[in-house]
Amino acid sequence: MSQSTNMKATLAQCKAELLRTVRNRRFVIFSFIMPVVFYFIFTNTVGGNTQVGNVDWKSYYLMSMTVYGVVGASITSYAQRLSRERSQGWLSLLKITPLPSWSYVLSKVLSQAVINLAIIIVMFLVGGLFKGVDLSVSTWITCGLFIFIGGFSFMGLGTLIGSIKNADFVQVLSMICYMGLSILGGLWFPTDTMSSTMKTIAHLTPTYRLGQGAWDAVAGVSIDWGGVGILVAYVVVFLAISSYIMKKQEAV
Amino acid sequence: MSFAIELNNVSKIYQGKKAVDNLSLKVEKGTVIALLGPNGAGKTTTISMILGLKQPTSGTIKLLGGSPKDISVRNRIGAMLQEVSVIDNLKVAETIELFRNYYSNPLSLQELLRISGLEKEKDKMAASLSGGQQRRLGFALAASGDPEIIFLDEPTVGMDVTSRQMFWDTIRSMADKGRTVVLTTHYLEEADSLADRIVVINQGKVVADGSPSQIKAETTGRVISFTAGTSVTSEQLLALPGVIDVEWNGRRVKLQSRDTDRLIVTLIEQRIDMKDIEIQSGGLEDAFQAIVHSTN
Numbered sequence: 001m002s003q004s005t006n007m008k009a010t011l012a013q014c015k016a017e018l019l020r021t022v023r024n025r026r027f028v029i030f031s032f033i034m035p036v037v038f039y040f041i042f043t044n045t046v047g048g049n050t051q052v053g054n055v056d057w058k059s060y061y062l063m064s065m066t067v068y069g070v071v072g073a074s075i076t077s078y079a080q081r082l083s084r085e086r087s088q089g090w091l092s093l094l095k096i097t098p099l100p101s102w103s104y105v106l107s108k109v110l111s112q113a114v115i116n117l118a119i120i121i122v123m124f125l126v127g128g129l130f131k132g133v134d135l136s137v138s139t140w141i142t143c144g145l146f147i148f149i150g151g152f153s154f155m156g157l158g159t160l161i162g163s164i165k166n167a168d169f170v171q172v173l174s175m176i177c178y179m180g181l182s183i184l185g186g187l188w189f190p191t192d193t194m195s196s197t198m199k200t201i202a203h204l205t206p207t208y209r210l211g212q213g214a215w216d217a218v219a220g221v222s223i224d225w226g227g228v229g230i231l232v233a234y235v236v237v238f239l240a241i242s243s244y245i246m247k248k249q250e251a252v
Numbered sequence: 253m254s255f256a257i258e259l260n261n262v263s264k265i266y267q268g269k270k271a272v273d274n275l276s277l278k279v280e281k282g283t284v285i286a287l288l289g290p291n292g293a294g295k296t297t298t299i300s301m302i303l304g305l306k307q308p309t310s311g312t313i314k315l316l317g318g319s320p321k322d323i324s325v326r327n328r329i330g331a332m333l334q335e336v337s338v339i340d341n342l343k344v345a346e347t348i349e350l351f352r353n354y355y356s357n358p359l360s361l362q363e364l365l366r367i368s369g370l371e372k373e374k375d376k377m378a379a380s381l382s383g384g385q386q387r388r389l390g391f392a393l394a395a396s397g398d399p400e401i402i403f404l405d406e407p408t409v410g411m412d413v414t415s416r417q418m419f420w421d422t423i424r425s426m427a428d429k430g431r432t433v434v435l436t437t438h439y440l441e442e443a444d445s446l447a448d449r450i451v452v453i454n455q456g457k458v459v460a461d462g463s464p465s466q467i468k469a470e471t472t473g474r475v476i477s478f479t480a481g482t483s484v485t486s487e488q489l490l491a492l493p494g495v496i497d498v499e500w501n502g503r504r505v506k507l508q509s510r511d512t513d514r515l516i517v518t519l520i521e522q523r524i525d526m527k528d529i530e531i532q533s534g535g536l537e538d539a540f541q542a543i544v545h546s547t548n
Contacts, residue, residue, distance in 0.1 A: 020339070
């Protein structure tokens with residue numbers, strides 16, 4: 001196969017992924033509407049002078065909700081797309097085509113990158129334009145980049161959930177994981193408001209660790225490499241389990 | 253001679269049970285071959301192995317001279333699997349367009365919509381199509397790379413009569429272009445009208461292999477019937493070479509034979525007193541039932 005055919009196939013695959021994503025109502029609701037609405041509700045109800053650590057509430061919560069949207073895109077819509085492909089025999093059909101498997105994986109990653117970037121940009125625009133979140137250019141970029149790069153780790157969890165073939169079970173499980181991890185990880189309510197036990201649990205979640213990078217950047221605190229390490233460890237575990245499950249499913 | 257498909261002593265064992273049992277098969281390019289057999293005979297397993305979706309327990313498989321897992325081989329084949337596959341949230345035309353982009357020399361979108369009869373449905377969501385329409389979309393996807401070999405596993409299940417007729421025409425025109433077509437089917441009429449070679453599989457083995465007329469002749473043979481004059485007796489007829497069975501109905505006689513061409517010559521040479529002579533071949537349905545029963 002020529003290089004140009006591979007390129008063409010990868011781009012077509014990306015385009016199809018993006019179309020499927022924007023047409024998925026759950027994606028639009030959980031990754032755009034909900035974070036934006038939550039952001040407006042909780043920045044309007046909580047007083048303007050409130051601070052978390054020494055960060056403005058509206059800046060802090062903007063990062064929380066951006067992470068919430070990015071996590072949702074991977075756990076709900078990406079996992080759902082993956083599960084559908086498996087349960088409907090689409091993957092078997094792809095195996096007969098000349099589409100190389102690396103191109104399949106690459107297009108998943110590329111399209112998720114576009115999706116995550118779009119969520120980050122939309123959320124930052126909402127915060128900056130409508131709520132007057134005022135950060136330095138370098139802080140905006142650091143926060144955005146951390147959420148963008150760290151966001152890929154949730155593709156690992158999405159892949160794990162998507163390896164289950166039963167679509168109904170996937171829907172339920174992805175909602176439980178999504179809401180559970182968001183609440184436990186302090187995306188809805190900051191961990192500062194939690195009891196010490198809950199805080200300990202929160203610090204073990206990947207959602208907290210993704211948020212932490214952005215919260216720290218807003219606060220001007222340098223990056224917590226221990227936190228990054230925990231996030232990376234999750235990715236390794238998620239990918240290891242999901243590749244084990246997929247191998248087992250194929251070995252029939 | 254290079255073969256489109258070559259299976260040498262292929263076996264597949266599932267949990268101690270042989271789904272495919274030491275099967276060897278060579279298919280020449282340009283053949284329309286039908287794999288026929290009862291449910292669970294091993295047809296789908298055989299196709300899955302040829303396509304590289306399943307690994308044979310033993311034996312070797314060559315597809316277009318290479319491995320089915322070679323991307324260059326996959327570029328030259330297409331398949332419609334038994335399991336209906338549609339992708340969520342994509343329209344019919346978008347799904348076909350996606351597949352076209354996988355291949356180096358695809359057919360045009362218009363052509364694919366035409367041969368699958370989905371021109372009117374092109375802007376519908378693929379998942380909202382009826383079962384028969386989804387099968388036709390599957391066919392368009394299988395044909396999208398303009399394949400040299402196309403595999404069709406139970407292609408017309410769920411299609412109405414008109415769709416089936418249109419589908420057969422498409423298969424014939426592919427065959428005319430020198431494409432190799434491999435189909436499995438339950439519809440004997442389908443195998444009879446499309447295939448130039450039929451391979452009957454039962455319990456994982458090839459139990460019959462030949463052109464539709466050979467298969468019919470080999471098993472049930474053919475029948476000569478006539479109204480016999482008063483001098484004709486059963487003993488006399490049974491003594492003729494090639495007669496398997498004699499059946500009387502009044503003065504009407506039915507002779508079963510493997511080779512009715514020779515028998516009719518013999519009957520005339522022996523000056524048997526005959527009127528209203530008819531020669532019939534047994535149906536493929538009878539042949540198929542006979543083969544399956546004799547191998548069970």
